[in-house]
Amino acid sequence: MATVLKTGRPQPTLAHEVQAEKIARWDGMATGVFTLWYKHMRKFVRSPMELGGTLATPVLWMLLFGVCMDSALKDLKDTTLTSLGYQAYIAPGVMLLTGLTAAVLGGATLLIERVNGVIKEYLVAPVPRLSVLLGTLASGLTKALVQAGVVLLLGVLLDTRLTTNAAFWLAGLGIVAVYCLGFVGVAAGFASRARSMESYHTLIMVMNLPVLFLSNALYPLAGMPWAIRWIALLNPTTYAVDATRHLLYRAQPEIGLAIDLPVLVAFMLFGLWYGYRNFQRSVANPI
Amino acid sequence: MTLTQLRPEGLTTGLRLPFTSSYAIETVGLSKHYGEVRAVEGLDLRVEPGQIYGLLGPNGAGKTTTINMLTTLIPPGGGRASVAGYDVALQPALVRRHIGVTFQETVLDRNLTGRLLLQVHGRLYKLSGPQIKARIAELAALVELEDVLDRTVRTYSGGMKRRLELARGLMTSPRVLFLDEPTVGLDPHNRDRIWTYIQRLKAEQGLTILLTTHYMDEAAHLADRVGIIDEGRLVVEGQPNNLIESLGADVVSVTGQGEPTQFMAALEQQEWVLFASLPQAEAEPGSSAVNSAPNPTERATESKSEIESNCETDSEATSLLKTVQVGLKTEAGRSLKPIIELAEQNGFAVADVSLKRPELSDVFFKYTGRRLRD
Numbered sequence: 001m002a003t004v005l006k007t008g009r010p011q012p013t014l015a016h017e018v019q020a021e022k023i024a025r026w027d028g029m030a031t032g033v034f035t036l037w038y039k040h041m042r043k044f045v046r047s048p049m050e051l052g053g054t055l056a057t058p059v060l061w062m063l064l065f066g067v068c069m070d071s072a073l074k075d076l077k078d079t080t081l082t083s084l085g086y087q088a089y090i091a092p093g094v095m096l097l098t099g100l101t102a103a104v105l106g107g108a109t110l111l112i113e114r115v116n117g118v119i120k121e122y123l124v125a126p127v128p129r130l131s132v133l134l135g136t137l138a139s140g141l142t143k144a145l146v147q148a149g150v151v152l153l154l155g156v157l158l159d160t161r162l163t164t165n166a167a168f169w170l171a172g173l174g175i176v177a178v179y180c181l182g183f184v185g186v187a188a189g190f191a192s193r194a195r196s197m198e199s200y201h202t203l204i205m206v207m208n209l210p211v212l213f214l215s216n217a218l219y220p221l222a223g224m225p226w227a228i229r230w231i232a233l234l235n236p237t238t239y240a241v242d243a244t245r246h247l248l249y250r251a252q253p254e255i256g257l258a259i260d261l262p263v264l265v266a267f268m269l270f271g272l273w274y275g276y277r278n279f280q281r282s283v284a285n286p287i
Numbered sequence: 288m289t290l291t292q293l294r295p296e297g298l299t300t301g302l303r304l305p306f307t308s309s310y311a312i313e314t315v316g317l318s319k320h321y322g323e324v325r326a327v328e329g330l331d332l333r334v335e336p337g338q339i340y341g342l343l344g345p346n347g348a349g350k351t352t353t354i355n356m357l358t359t360l361i362p363p364g365g366g367r368a369s370v371a372g373y374d375v376a377l378q379p380a381l382v383r384r385h386i387g388v389t390f391q392e393t394v395l396d397r398n399l400t401g402r403l404l405l406q407v408h409g410r411l412y413k414l415s416g417p418q419i420k421a422r423i424a425e426l427a428a429l430v431e432l433e434d435v436l437d438r439t440v441r442t443y444s445g446g447m448k449r450r451l452e453l454a455r456g457l458m459t460s461p462r463v464l465f466l467d468e469p470t471v472g473l474d475p476h477n478r479d480r481i482w483t484y485i486q487r488l489k490a491e492q493g494l495t496i497l498l499t500t501h502y503m504d505e506a507a508h509l510a511d512r513v514g515i516i517d518e519g520r521l522v523v524e525g526q527p528n529n530l531i532e533s534l535g536a537d538v539v540s541v542t543g544q545g546e547p548t549q550f551m552a553a554l555e556q557q558e559w560v561l562f563a564s565l566p567q568a569e570a571e572p573g574s575s576a577v578n579s580a581p582n583p584t585e586r587a588t589e590s591k592s593e594i595e596s597n598c599e600t601d602s603e604a605t606s607l608l609k610t611v612q613v614g615l616k617t618e619a620g621r622s623l624k625p626i627i628e629l630a631e632q633n634g635f636a637v638a639d640v641s642l643k644r645p646e647l648s649d650v651f652f653k654y655t656g657r658r659l660r661d
Contacts, residue, residue, distance in 0.1 A: 020378075031410065032411065035410040043398060046399075117394040120388075123359075123360055124360060125408075126383040126384045
């Protein structure tokens, strides 16, 4: 019975219907992710404030804090420190902090689009809802990596002796990516839960500095009181700093890659899961 | 025969069959409850392909919830709905390919240019580069935005934003276009423009449009069919002209004091009376129904002296005023005097009389007992 409906499509069979929907549901995935990424990047490039603002913090850390601490610490005998110089010592931490800030701004993108309703444009478009999340994660990660790269270059200019082996560079950036992706996920999760921009920022501000202080980014684990050390060991930043410091500056690791890598990957998976779960919840009833 | 007719109980196998329809939009018992609030309650709609259907109702009537369900933004709470021949609940991805939407509130990235915004939208629907380019040129001409397309949306006026959104909804050549209050907050000039575009679209592309509005004139002007929705239900439906004609040639509103029951009974016995009704919710202190009736086209000035002589009301008593609406079969002219006489004979002290040609707002008044206010 090949009747044609008034809407111009042929009367379908059940199998055809089910199959067509299955295909339609996922075939917009790549399109959705890429389009969202493209749009966010176009916006990023168009707003020098975002780029400049995120970079200001690490520049201040490296220039002011790093330079001053470097001269203050000259006499200290700690091998980890003296073998590197303090600027090089904090460079991985500052780089990761920059990536973290960029990741948080990536989450903010999701929040802004949800609050001002732009997300509805995506939700009625033929792209899977997951692609909205993945596109935002992708753009957040890209921003984080670009800015982490800038900090790395800045470190070179400030005479931190980076390893010359390009393979280690790539491995180091890989660590940054894994770390940032975890935080982009966490930020997307927060953004999906937050009711307003204000509550999101409060949450992020509270999180931002402890992530840096309660880690080995600015001082070695060995020197910490045991309580702080325990908290630092729960902080993924500690593992990312340990790994990147070892990979990029050939410093003696405090923990070792064998532990750093699994911990970071686990954190990344947790972040992505958290972001996904809360995002799903927020789009199930977007009104 | 549709699938659902052939095998209505796919449910027995644990598999729900898609609800397909030959209408551009069809809903059967569509519902959505939010806790105690019944936003939409058993809505049955049918929209023919190529039609402009106006869903008319006050704020909070369930118009936007209905659109949200039909555009797959939220899942239906109950009932079934088909858009462009696909089931909204079971085939949302297929529905999304064939619809265009403009939302009630402005949903635009203020920091992008109009052109980039349309490009991104085209990409989401997998249009090719040249397709996007051609379509943007075409639509910018339609909504007269060629000159500002490369400016950021931030600099656009409200009317321009609305027109840009209309262009975005049309970017992907949808089969069904949803316009949720397309002209709300626009000045008359911009309203006129949007109306012109919508009419042109219908004439040139045979698009099906579901439009919600709380402006009576908008629905009367644009829609082929109008459905009046109140408290989540469809109260009445039909062609705007037929709905208006069903009210009779002229409607006389008689405002006065006293018990109108007898008066109304007497009226209904007259052969020139189509109906006499006493809509509720008009007992708002300080405002008589006649004053709040929008656009009275004619005032029955010739009977003013008579009214005044019989008028015993003072300002304190206005809160007791009641308004009886009398639908006439012929034009009012000679009926005014008999109406007033009937009122007096039946103990209804007339304070004011107004006369007008019926409009869609009177249809709404008749079926919901309320006036639409902005």
